[in-house]
Amino acid sequence: MHIMEGFLPAIWCIVWWIVALPFLIYGIIQLKKILSENREYLPLLGATGAFIFILSALKLPSVTGSCSHPTGTGLSAICFGPFITSVICLIVLLFQSLFLAHGGLSVLGANILSMGIVGPVAGYGIYRLLKDTSLNMYITVFVACVFADLFTYIMTSIELALAYPAEIGGYMSSFTLFFGIFAITQIPLAIVEGIVLTLVFKYIVQLKPDILITLQVFSKEKIDKARSEI
Amino acid sequence: MAKNYTLEILTVVVLALFLVGFIYTTNTMKDAEFGGSDGVGSATVAEMTGQSEDAFQPLIPQWQPPSGEIESCLFAIQATIGGIIIGLVFGYWIGQNKREKTT
Numbered sequence: 606m607h608i609m610e611g612f613l614p615a616i617w618c619i620v621w622w623i624v625a626l627p628f629l630i631y632g633i634i635q636l637k638k639i640l641s642e643n644r645e646y647l648p649l650l651g652a653t654g655a656f657i658f659i660l661s662a663l664k665l666p667s668v669t670g671s672c673s674h675p676t677g678t679g680l681s682a683i684c685f686g687p688f689i690t691s692v693i694c695l696i697v698l699l700f701q702s703l704f705l706a707h708g709g710l711s712v713l714g715a716n717i718l719s720m721g722i723v724g725p726v727a728g729y730g731i732y733r734l735l736k737d738t739s740l741n742m743y744i745t746v747f748v749a750c751v752f753a754d755l756f757t758y759i760m761t762s763i764e765l766a767l768a769y770p771a772e773i774g775g776y777m778s779s780f781t782l783f784f785g786i787f788a789i790t791q792i793p794l795a796i797v798e799g800i801v802l803t804l805v806f807k808y809i810v811q812l813k814p815d816i817l818i819t820l821q822v823f824s825k826e827k828i829d830k831a832r833s834e835i
Numbered sequence: 836m837a838k839n840y841t842l843e844i845l846t847v848v849v850l851a852l853f854l855v856g857f858i859y860t861t862n863t864m865k866d867a868e869f870g871g872s873d874g875v876g877s878a879t880v881a882e883m884t885g886q887s888e889d890a891f892q893p894l895i896p897q898w899q900p901p902s903g904e905i906e907s908c909l910f911a912i913q914a915t916i917g918g919i920i921i922g923l924v925f926g927y928w929i930g931q932n933k934r935e936k937t938t
Binding site: 612704761771808 | 838839842843845846850853857859860861864867868870871873874875876877879880883884891892893894897898899900906910911913917918919920921923924925927928929931932
């Protein structure tokens, strides 16, 4: 999902930075707030953030014959919401821009928007929709993680399509082209990411259910029921 | 009560399918390079604008890892940081649970 440094016209770099900034600022405020509320949130924040670190470093081969990486943002979005997740993504993407030449400082806003904001918002949105339904908790987590991953790449395709509309067919055909490159490659990876993060979520339920209950990630009944089935 | 391992089994199945997909692709798609999709994206941008990829200069000067080895080293460091934190947190929780049980 990284747009490479220099591959986005300056005007779009500025636009995406402006869009991303309010999310980051609100995320930092929220982060301070929840950590002053309860220090026991810190380990969970560390673990969900660490999965973003690991998964976004893994470049996995896909059936299209090219490699791409999962984002790992779903779990953090479920537990802490998309704003805090965007701050963690800022750290990861900054590391990659400075040391790995993946993305860059001018395109950082665009990359944060896709991986740190649109993906987590999509995952969080579907999680909120399914949260209080009778659907199995783990299926909700799985779907949310898959959505967070896929929408990241859909947003990257939109960003590139807006900057480079095709001569014939304009934005739409350009979007289809980039969507084909990014999103199709991503589908198998999103499924793998979804199931792995769901398994991690199961272990959190097993080890530290009270944190998930105080954060109101799922209702106490659902978590208790899941624990009785472990 | 028997332990419920449905999710673990499903994970292994999905990972196995993923692996089969990879082996199948490497054997059937001879031209598959398994380059990064980021790179493919950049190449497509270059193709669409009719410029060479070298024409896209960084807007903000950027350090490049001098070789693939150094790049993979830095990626490994990134993953290691994540791994250490996860091990620490889960260990902390397991320890916490143990202490609660004994006291």
